[in-house]
Amino acid sequence: MDFRYLGNSGFKISEITYGNWLTHGSQVENDVATQCVRAALDVGITTFDTADVYANTAAETVLGAALKGERRQSLEIFTKVWGPTGPKGHNDVGLSRKHIMESIDGSLQRLQTDYVDLYQAHRYDYETPLEETMQAFADIVRQGKALYIGVSEWTAQQIRDGHALAKDLGFQLISNQPQYSMLWRVIEGDVVPTSEELGLSQIVWSPVAQGVLTGKYTPGAQPEQGTRASDDKGGADMIKRWMSDEVLTGVQKLAPIADGVGLTMAQLAIAWVLQNKNVASAIIGASRPEQVESNAVAAGVKLEDDVLKAIDDAIGDLAETDVAKTASPETRPV
Numbered sequence: 281m282d283f284r285y286l287g288n289s290g291f292k293i294s295e296i297t298y299g300n301w302l303t304h305g306s307q308v309e310n311d312v313a314t315q316c317v318r319a320a321l322d323v324g325i326t327t328f329d330t331a332d333v334y335a336n337t338a339a340e341t342v343l344g345a346a347l348k349g350e351r352r353q354s355l356e357i358f359t360k361v362w363g364p365t366g367p368k369g370h371n372d373v374g375l376s377r378k379h380i381m382e383s384i385d386g387s388l389q390r391l392q393t394d395y396v397d398l399y400q401a402h403r404y405d406y407e408t409p410l411e412e413t414m415q416a417f418a419d420i421v422r423q424g425k426a427l428y429i430g431v432s433e434w435t436a437q438q439i440r441d442g443h444a445l446a447k448d449l450g451f452q453l454i455s456n457q458p459q460y461s462m463l464w465r466v467i468e469g470d471v472v473p474t475s476e477e478l479g480l481s482q483i484v485w486s487p488v489a490q491g492v493l494t495g496k497y498t499p500g501a502q503p504e505q506g507t508r509a510s511d512d513k514g515g516a517d518m519i520k521r522w523m524s525d526e527v528l529t530g531v532q533k534l535a536p537i538a539d540g541v542g543l544t545m546a547q548l549a550i551a552w553v554l555q556n557k558n559v560a561s562a563i564i565g566a567s568r569p570e571q572v573e574s575n576a577v578a579a580g581v582k583l584e585d586d587v588l589k590a591i592d593d594a595i596g597d598l599a600e601t602d603v604a605k606t607a608s609p610e611t612r613p614v
Contacts, residue, residue, distance in 0.1 A: 410442060498532070
């Protein structure tokens, strides 16, 4: 496993991060989830990403149990705050001081750890003053409950504003966690340049575009039962934008490119996002240990310029690049 610095810091994380968004506590039995975590550790993955909202807190609980007994100093454990958990009271969502301070304590308890390495704002909160949010994060860092602070799915301007406030408060934002893949490149326009300027890295999710870039979906065919595209709980809504015959035909053109460099299509997709120097790590999920072992092969892979050009030629205009789609629409005020 190769490692990269996260932002402008001395903190290194594995190029592959194990994430449990749609698996632990919901789609995958706990014993299988533990096997996947063991597989991640066995291939050298030391970075684990979760969120309190995943499976309504169950994902944190499962991950904490799976990592129990491991040397804490050898792990990088990330979680997030923003979404509602539990009874969903009027203060149980967003980035208010109250919600942040209560959420970190709950996450630490479920993860069975005294601190998280990275605490992330899961989305931007349009209703809470940014000053309040950043002050709460500063206090959490000073209390030793989080070592570093990051954000997720923030626009370039939001990152710039948050970075300036963090600097005034004596800490720094070191990361952003956006969606990024061959098919979803909206961060390249201004989020990546802004992050490079300010010293933030990207920790990217869905590098295989919800499984589409693995090549398992073929044009004109109904998705098999049990796949992400057939499961409403597993992100079927999100994957719909890539299930057209046009997109799936373009994706099939990646198969010979992957074969030519000795990779699976999934490995090629993960290796592709890691060619971006602003990307510190690619998050992978898994429902079986073998998936972890296979996807980890993408770490350390160098794709030559002719391969990158062939990928661009295959995907062409199918890639979404509109920077206006950076922010998640569900976080916008009504």
